[in-house]
Amino acid sequence: METDWQANLAALRRRIDALDEQLIECLAQRFLVAQEIARLKWQYNMSVVQADRAQDVERRYIEAGKAHQIDPVFMARLYQLIHEETCRMQAAWMAQASQAERRQSGVRRDDHRHAAGQV
Numbered sequence: 842m843e844t845d846w847q848a849n850l851a852a853l854r855r856r857i858d859a860l861d862e863q864l865i866e867c868l869a870q871r872f873l874v875a876q877e878i879a880r881l882k883w884q885y886n887m888s889v890v891q892a893d894r895a896q897d898v899e900r901r902y903i904e905a906g907k908a909h910q911i912d913p914v915f916m917a918r919l920y921q922l923i924h925e926e927t928c929r930m931q932a933a934w935m936a937q938a939s940q941a942e943r944r945q946s947g948v949r950r951d952d953h954r955h956a957a958g959q960v
């Protein structure tokens with residue numbers, strides 16, 4: 842039979858699981874926004890890593906964490922991990938966009954050659 846403390850523990854674990862789900866949902870949304878940023882970076886030839894901006898965001902994580910008594914070292918590590926994955930994804934998306942562009946311009950070149958009767 843489940844005792845009171847066991848029922849309590851199970852209820853708390855359900856809350857943790859629900860909060861983790863929200864955390865993951867937030868992360869997924871953040872990565873989607875990062876994908877939109879990647880498109881702009883690609884269009885306007887910006888580098889993936891924007892050191893000043895990353896420093897500002899890290900500071901914001903640390904300050905926001907402090908307001909909730911969360912260890913600043915943990916907050917810095919958390920942001921570094923998220924930032925690293927964001928940059929990895931942005932670089933992959935941008936490489937893909939460049940590859941697609943190269944393929945397309947290749948097709949366009951072929952079309953010109955066809956039109957000129959060179960192929």
Ligand SMILES: O=C(O)C(=O)C[C@]1(C(=O)O)C=C[C@@H](O)C=C1
Nearest residue numbers: 878889890891894895898924927
């Ligand atoms: O602000 C941007 O340019 C982003 O792409 C977001 C982000 C981040 O994940 O916080 C990612 C890469 C940059 O180095 C800085 C910040």
